[in-house]
Each structure stands twice: as C-alpha cells, then as structure tokens.
Amino acid sequence: PDFLPFSKVIRRNRVELITRFLGINHTLDTAVGDEALRGVSGGERKRVTIAEMLCGSMGSIVFFDNISKGLDAATTFDIVRGVREVAKAFHLTVFMALQQPGNETFEQFDKVCLLDGGKCIFYGPREKVEGYFGEIGFERPP
Incomplete structure (x- = not known):
C-alpha cells in the first residue's frame, strides 16, 4: 500500500530522534559487541538497550528497572535526561526505578x-x- 514508505520514514525518524536524545547516534553503524568483539562501551550498551525499548514500544507507558546499575552518576544523569526528552517528544509515561540517584538526576523527575x-x-x-x-x-x- 501507499502508506508503507511513509511508515518507514516515521520509524527512521523515531530511531534518529531517540538515539540523538540518548547520545548514541554516532554508534548506529557500530556493532554492540560481546566478549569476542569490542563494540560499543558499557554505558553505550546500556543506552542501546534503552533505545531498543523506546523504539520498539508502541504503547504510551514504558518501565525501566534499575537502569543505573554499573553506571557512574554522570552517565546515569545523561541517560535519564535523554529518556525524559524522548518521553516529552513522544508523549510517553515513564516509570523508572533507580537506587540513590544524584541530585541532578533526581531533578529530572x-x-x-x-x-x-x-x-x-x-x-x-x-x-x-x-x-x-x-x-x-x-x-x-x-
């Protein structure tokens, strides 16, 4: 049908916007990696997982549990701020469980x-x- 090319553009724009807000648009052509292949950093790997959840979610509610595990305060803040921007852009309700968020991160909620x-x-x-x-x-x- 005629709407298929249009939906591809919408999906591509959604991916570009989400990866930009999460600060990983520069990694779009990089393998995530594993034990054998270096790939993206640990913080970027966490952001890729979050981006996958946000890109794949067609609902209006998204849940994140302990996304700050293993991350420093600055990276956690960047991710939370990015998720907040995505939530605003796509009118999402986000539930996020965090343990001991820093002051800057707490201010994002x-x-x-x-x-x-x-x-x-x-x-x-x-x-x-x-x-x-x-x-x-x-x-x-x-």
Whole structure:
C-alpha cells in the first residue's frame, strides 16, 4: 500500500530522534559487541538497550528497572535526561526505578514514589519531597 514508505520514514525518524536524545547516534553503524568483539562501551550498551525499548514500544507507558546499575552518576544523569526528552517528544509515561540517584538526576523527575522495605513512604511531586520529610523530622544532609 501507499502508506508503507511513509511508515518507514516515521520509524527512521523515531530511531534518529531517540538515539540523538540518548547520545548514541554516532554508534548506529557500530556493532554492540560481546566478549569476542569490542563494540560499543558499557554505558553505550546500556543506552542501546534503552533505545531498543523506546523504539520498539508502541504503547504510551514504558518501565525501566534499575537502569543505573554499573553506571557512574554522570552517565546515569545523561541517560535519564535523554529518556525524559524522548518521553516529552513522544508523549510517553515513564516509570523508572533507580537506587540513590544524584541530585541532578533526581531533578529530572516530575513525580516520585519513594519506597522503604517495599512500602511507599512518599508519592507526589518531586518538589515536595524535601518539605514532606522536613515536616516529619528529617533533614537533608549538607
């Protein structure tokens, strides 16, 4: 049908946009690699996996679990910021589980759900977290 070439353009544009937001557009012609083949770096490999999930997802909700494992704070921030930009561009809702995000990374979230022992101890706008915990006697360390 006539719409097939158009859908290829849309898919290609989606891939280009997602890889640009995640900072891996320069790796599009590079093998991911394995033990025998060098390929992309560890951080880029994680970004490729995230890009695959975002490119393959045709829904409006995406879940990420512990994507920061094995990554430094700067790389985690770059990935979270990239996912946020993709979410804005494609009107996605993203649920992301992170352990101990840095301040810059934490600032990327609109709403947060903080868990302790598997129980929700706070859910709401990111801006209200510090005030809430201050009201119940906890202060942010300097």
